[in-house]
Amino acid sequence: MRRDVPGDRPAPAGRPPGAPAARRRARPLRAAAPAAATTLVALLALTACGSAPADAPPSTSSPTATAAPTTPPPGPAVPDVPVVDAGLGSLPAPAPAPVRLVVPDLGLDMPIDAVGVAGDGSMEIPQDAGRAGWYRYGPAPATPEGATLVAAHVDSWTTGIGPFSRLREVSPGARVEVTASDGVVHVYAVRGVTQVPKSEAPVAQWFDRTGAPRIVLVTCGGAFDREVGHYADNVAVTADPVADAPGG
Numbered sequence: 001m002r003r004d005v006p007g008d009r010p011a012p013a014g015r016p017p018g019a020p021a022a023r024r025r026a027r028p029l030r031a032a033a034p035a036a037a038t039t040l041v042a043l044l045a046l047t048a049c050g051s052a053p054a055d056a057p058p059s060t061s062s063p064t065a066t067a068a069p070t071t072p073p074p075g076p077a078v079p080d081v082p083v084v085d086a087g088l089g090s091l092p093a094p095a096p097a098p099v100r101l102v103v104p105d106l107g108l109d110m111p112i113d114a115v116g117v118a119g120d121g122s123m124e125i126p127q128d129a130g131r132a133g134w135y136r137y138g139p140a141p142a143t144p145e146g147a148t149l150v151a152a153h154v155d156s157w158t159t160g161i162g163p164f165s166r167l168r169e170v171s172p173g174a175r176v177e178v179t180a181s182d183g184v185v186h187v188y189a190v191r192g193v194t195q196v197p198k199s200e201a202p203v204a205q206w207f208d209r210t211g212a213p214r215i216v217l218v219t220c221g222g223a224f225d226r227e228v229g230h231y232a233d234n235v236a237v238t239a240d241p242v243a244d245a246p247g248g
Contacts, residue, residue, distance in 0.1 A: 095140035096180035101132055101150060101217075105174045108163040112150060112178075129153040129162025132217075138207055141178050141186035146209040148178075151218040154231070164219040168193060168235050176239045178215060188215050188239035195221050201234045215239050 102109045115124035115133035125133045132152040139146035152164040176188040191214070196202070206216045215238070222233025 095142040096182040096184065097136065098134050098141050098148065098150070098178045098186075099181050100177075100179040102177040102179075103170060103174065104177075106163070106166045106170055108166060110152070110163050123151065125151055125153060127153070127156060127158070129156045129159045129164070132164070135207070139209060139213065141180055141213075141215070142184070143213060145211060145213055147206060147211075148213070148215045149206050149218065150178075150215065154220050164217070167217055167219055167237050168195065168221055170237055175242075176215065176217075176237075186215075187242045189242050190237055190239045193235070193237050195233050195235050197222070197232060198230075198234055201236075206236065213241055 097114045098112045100110070101112055110130055110132055112132045112134050113126050114136040115126070116136055118124050123133070123135060129152060132150050134140075135149040135151070139148050141148055153162055154165045155161040170190055170193055172190050172192055174190040176190060178186045178188070180186065206218060217237040217239075219235050220231040220233065221235035222231050224231050
């Protein structure tokens, strides 16, 4: 996916000064991660490890009734190939998807949709700025390592200003709650908030599948560039799991 989360456009006439603007065109977030979380490796069976013995030339004399059978010389050794069940029952169950995001300090409470990759290779993001998108090919909250990536538009022409417009206001240590489809609430504490030019966005970190588990919330920020139709920066909030958190 492209490295930026779609942003927004300046506010229509009549919108209060300073309010995040509505979006018309956007540069989608391009993933630095593969398009699927799990790569299935097929084992190719070795069907022929050598040629078969050649037919014996025709004999010019009559065969005797007591002729002993000829044993062909041994061919190359065939290695043992492990057989792996590739059925669905042999694959690990996927971690429950996140379905709700709450940041109490910001009054943020919004649903999360599982999203994938659009036809142009960009990350799908709900057009409704009131809904966030979780990159379903990456880690989930219950995954033991890697970054759970959740992105949303700052606003849109149809739905107006979205909750992610307040991300830049969150303070380190603030509580982030993510409810998964199994009902489990995963609690995080904000580690930090960054605003970086989209050309310098650390996309590999946001889509990382390794390292300590964490959640990354991404949207747009900075000045609006009318020539290209999007904001110049990304705003990203990184939060770490809180062990044994009340309500978690």
